[in-house]
Amino acid sequence: MRFEESKIGNVFIAKILESRITADVASHFKQDLIEYVAMGNQTIVLDLSDVTFIDSSGLGAIIGSLKAMGSERELVLCGARDAVSSMFKLTRMNKMFRMFRNREEAVLAMSCR
Amino acid sequence: MSRVCLIIDSKLGDVPLAAVAVNGICVHLGLGKIQAREVELCIAEAATNTIRHAYHGLAGETVSIAVSTEIDRLHIEVCDTGSSIPAEQVERLIRGADIVEIDRASLLEGGRGLQIIHDLMDEVAYTREGNLNRLQLMKRIPIRR
Numbered sequence: 001m002r003f004e005e006s007k008i009g010n011v012f013i014a015k016i017l018e019s020r021i022t023a024d025v026a027s028h029f030k031q032d033l034i035e036y037v038a039m040g041n042q043t044i045v046l047d048l049s050d051v052t053f054i055d056s057s058g059l060g061a062i063i064g065s066l067k068a069m070g071s072e073r074e075l076v077l078c079g080a081r082d083a084v085s086s087m088f089k090l091t092r093m094n095k096m097f098r099m100f101r102n103r104e105e106a107v108l109a110m111s112c113r
Numbered sequence: 114m115s116r117v118c119l120i121i122d123s124k125l126g127d128v129p130l131a132a133v134a135v136n137g138i139c140v141h142l143g144l145g146k147i148q149a150r151e152v153e154l155c156i157a158e159a160a161t162n163t164i165r166h167a168y169h170g171l172a173g174e175t176v177s178i179a180v181s182t183e184i185d186r187l188h189i190e191v192c193d194t195g196s197s198i199p200a201e202q203v204e205r206l207i208r209g210a211d212i213v214e215i216d217r218a219s220l221l222e223g224g225r226g227l228q229i230i231h232d233l234m235d236e237v238a239y240t241r242e243g244n245l246n247r248l249q250l251m252k253r254i255p256i257r258r
Contacts, residue, residue, distance in 0.1 A: 022125075022129055022157060023157070053153070055158060055161065056226045057161060059225065060221075061222075063220050066217060066220065067217060082147075086150075087154070090233070091229070092214070
């Protein structure tokens with residue numbers, strides 16, 4: 001999977017540069033996210049603004065990464081388009097993830113912690 | 114009744130081709146963007162489920178996706194000749210289930226595909242005839258005037 005990585009203060013931002021997160025790429029996607037977790041990032045913002053379609057396998061990869069963060073660290077999402085946002089609502093994962101409209105809002109909220 | 118049948122190899126990488134094609138058919142038939150995307154998602158979930166569980170991830174088998182229409186209905190059949198869907202999973206597909214996830218530790222990474230199909234389609238049925246698994250999905254479509 002292709003990502004654009006950046007860091008603002010203590011917040012690590014990974015923007016997904018793919019339009020679809022589906023079963024065929026989900027395991028690699030999860031590995032990439034777990035690496036970001038293993039690097040010791042305390043707060044990760046996953047920017048979904050380029051993603052137009054996600055299936056349950058892609059969702060599962062993001063959930064696996066959230067679990068890998070443990071209870072002390074945070075993985076939050078930003079930029080979810082309607083199709084992606086609908087998937088989180090349908091599966092009620094919008095209750096488990098903090099979701100922000102854009103990266104600026106996400107970084108601001110997570111920098112204030 | 115108009116009908117088209119898509120056949121893909123049992124490779125996860127081929128699933129998006131079929132799912133996107135069905136989305137295009139849905140839009141052509143007059144479904145809105147959101148409904149078409151919901152059908153696309155259900156095709157992706159059904160075909161992925163088939164490849165992973167009926168064919169145990171092995172390529173070289175066939176997944177067929179037939180789309181047909183009546184005046185106000187879109188019918189989809191996803192067929193394979195692999196292992197059947199276990200009874201408890203059929204129950205989830207037909208009747209739905211409450212997945213209890215109250216905190217981060219209790220979150221499940223998988224097992225949502227059939228529930229998504231249940232939630233998004235108007236009717237769902239599953240049969241096993243001989244070695245043929247047939248998943249039948251129906252979505253109501255707006256009538257063109």
